[in-house]
Amino acid sequence: AQTVTQSQPEMSVQEAETVTLSCTYDTSESDYYLFWYKQPPSRQMILVIRQEAYKQQNATENRFSVNFQKAAKSFSLKISDSQLGDAAMYFCAYRSAYGTYKYIFGTGTRLKVLA
Amino acid sequence: DADVTQTPRNRITKTGKRIMLECSQTKGHDRMYWYRQDPGLGLRLIYYSFDVKDINKGEISDGYSVSRQAQAKFSLSLESAIPNQTALYFCATSGLATGELFFGEGSRLTVL
Numbered sequence: 001a002q003t004v005t006q007s008q009p010e011m012s013v014q015e016a017e018t019v020t021l022s023c024t025y026d027t028s029e030s031d032y033y034l035f036w037y038k039q040p041p042s043r044q045m046i047l048v049i050r051q052e053a054y055k056q057q058n059a060t061e062n063r064f065s066v067n068f069q070k071a072a073k074s075f076s077l078k079i080s081d082s083q084l085g086d087a088a089m090y091f092c093a094y095r096s097a098y099g100t101y102k103y104i105f106g107t108g109t110r111l112k113v114l115a
Numbered sequence: 116d117a118d119v120t121q122t123p124r125n126r127i128t129k130t131g132k133r134i135m136l137e138c139s140q141t142k143g144h145d146r147m148y149w150y151r152q153d154p155g156l157g158l159r160l161i162y163y164s165f166d167v168k169d170i171n172k173g174e175i176s177d178g179y180s181v182s183r184q185a186q187a188k189f190s191l192s193l194e195s196a197i198p199n200q201t202a203l204y205f206c207a208t209s210g211l212a213t214g215e216l217f218f219g220e221g222s223r224l225t226v227l
Contacts, residue, residue, distance in 0.1 A: 009155070033214040043203065045218035052214075091157060095214055101146060101165070102173070103209075103216055107157040 002027045004094050006106035013082045014114050020067075021077045021109045023092030031097035034068070034075045039089040039108075048090070051075065053097070079111075087113045118142045121206050121219035128196055129227050136191045136222045138206030147189040148216070149173075149181060152203040161204075164189055196226040 003026045013019035025034070036048040051059045051068050058066050063083075067076045079086055092106040119140045128134050140147065145166050150158040160173030162181040170181060178200060180192045193200055206219040 006157075035215070037216075043221045043223075045205065045207075045216075045221075047215055050213070050215060093216070095216075097214075100163075100171070101209065102160060102163065103148070103207075104160075105150075105158040107155060 002029075002094055002096070002104050004092055004104050004106040006092055006109050008109045009107070010110045010112070012112045012114055013079070013086075015082055015084060017082055018078060018080045019082055019111065021079075021090050021092075021111065023075045023077070023106055025073050025075065025092075025094050025104075027073070027094065027096075029096055033095045033097065034066075035093040035095070035103075036064070036066070036075075036077045037091045037093060037105075038086075039091065040085075040087070045091075049077065082113050084113050084115060087111055117220060119206060119208055119217050119219040121204075121222045123222060124220060125223045125225075127225045127227065130197055132196050132226075134193045134196055134224065136204055136206075136224070138189045138191070138219055140187050140189075140206075140208045140217075142208055142210065142217060143186075144208040144210045144217070145186065146209045147183070148207045148209070149179075149189070149191045150205045150207060151175060152205060152221075158205065161191065193224075196224075198226045200224065201226045 034051045038046045063080045089108045094104045148163045149161040164183045204222045207216045
């Protein structure tokens with residue numbers, strides 16, 4: 001069975017600085033999707049970025065980028081120029097590209113942004 | 116209007132009561148999911164459905180049941196609520212195109 005691990009329960013970053021959130025996963029499959037979701041205090045789940053495993057190029061969305069290391073099964077999220085609005089819970093998630101289409105989530109990392 | 120709508124947004128109930136959480140979506144997706152969020156545990160899958168006739172248990176289905184009334188509607192029931200079912204519940208949908216999960220706004224349930 002696939003698993004997703006986020007080993008950092010909480011992280012802090014100074015406003016305007018850069019922070020990296022870690023995520024590792026375990027799977028025997030070769031094709032899958034990886035996601036980072038943001039959950040602000042409003043509790044809404046917001047997609048930050050997605051990565052398709054067959055694509056070697058790391059996904060980027062404005063200040064958010066990932067470091068996808070398929071062989072190491074690592075999928076870290078880098079937030080550049082951190083803003084107060086980035087403070088939230090961040091969840092890493094995995095989904096197979098075929099089969100049951102179940103989404104497996106990590107336990108989350110709470111990011112605090114210091115003014 | 117939200118693409119995925121959950122009702123109620125917040126609910127307080129007593130042990131032993133039956134409660135239903137409802138979810139409707141306008142995205143036209145076949146796949147619908149119910150997740151439970153607890154602090155330190157992330158989101159855990161309760162049930163998922165790929166169409167009206169296809170219902171599947173997730174990793175924590177005990178104590179819960181679901182009904183897929185139509186492609187757009189997927190409800191979660193707690194037949195006899197207990198305090199450790201106090202949690203934030205999310206309904207979500209997905210389509211094949213992007214693989215992305217689209218979430219409702221969550222239903223916070225408190226069982227006293």
